[in-house]
Amino acid sequence: MNSYQITDFCHEMVKSHIAPGDLCIDATMGNGNDTVFLCQSVGGDGKVLAFDIQRAALEHTREKLEKSLEYQNYELYLDSHEHMAEYASEGSVSCILFNLGYLPAGDHALSTRSDSTIKAMEAGLALLKKNGVMSVCIYSGGDSGFAERDAVLAWLKGLDHKKYLVLVTEYYNRPNHPPIPAFVVQM
Template sequence: MMKSYQITEWCHEIIKSQVQREGIYIDATMGNGYDTAFFCELAGEKGKVFAFDIQELAVERTGKLLEQRGLTARAQLILDSHANMEQYMGGEKADCICFNFGYLPGGDHAMATNPDTSLIAIRAGLDILKEGGLMSLCIYSGGDTGFEERDAILEELRQLDSRRYLVIVNSYYNRGNHPPIPVFILKK
């Protein structure tokens, strides 16, 4: 049977193939909680998950999902901007950090990520990421979210030192309507 290769499932497959289990993970854009739950499964009993969002609705939805799946104890849900993630890490380094840029599915489209805080969060995440760690970015553009954030993120990533980071930008090449862009950054 063919696997689903929607952007989040694709990113999960890559993460599972590259990241150690029972580590420290950050869901920088909690949304509806599916990445947080995925990280909780990877964390097991010994790992930790930090999940961020600025919307109370995202924290509520994620909390309910984790409760349904018996994963509540594995995650710290934080109502704050991903730009502030470093303040919550206590000096710990992350094995993997994931971002979904855009707006909360089923939420207020006027509340979307923006280039200014997103770039700050990516830079903070790269500092927090362990050597050998992976950052996953799902970049949504077009429609409500526009292209400014996409272009700013891609330009920032192009500037990363190739001796310290491997940046892989994927594309859904034969899909129209500005498909999402999955990006992976490996810290060397």
């Protein structure tokens, strides 16, 4: 692994669950880095659905995708991720990425929120295929506060251990509320 930055670490952890031709979801498009990663991972025969509530996120992501890819294997939706089940069928998705928080250099008030994040993760679980994975980058402190972190961790803790493998990792020796990479695998 070249980088232990949270997003790179999450990409590394999910990539063995993704094959060319798969359907994947970027639940929080932002500036499109995760969308590009998923589009490259599934290749021209695959498909990526990406969601954000901010038009600026769609524009940044589209620009990045057009520069990075020679094929068009994505659909970008200006919609909240809690509606993702309207766009894909149950058991059809191999990877769903959540990168919580706010659009960098954007309006911090338009951050992800625990109520819609939990609804979206619930919806996402139903879409995952067997051995599919959901990755969640959780931030806390500062503008983010702790409410979303605590709600997401409580929700993860409550998942049925017979149906889901849940891994919550830590930057154990980093000060100041480091981000938390978490993973759910559909068994």
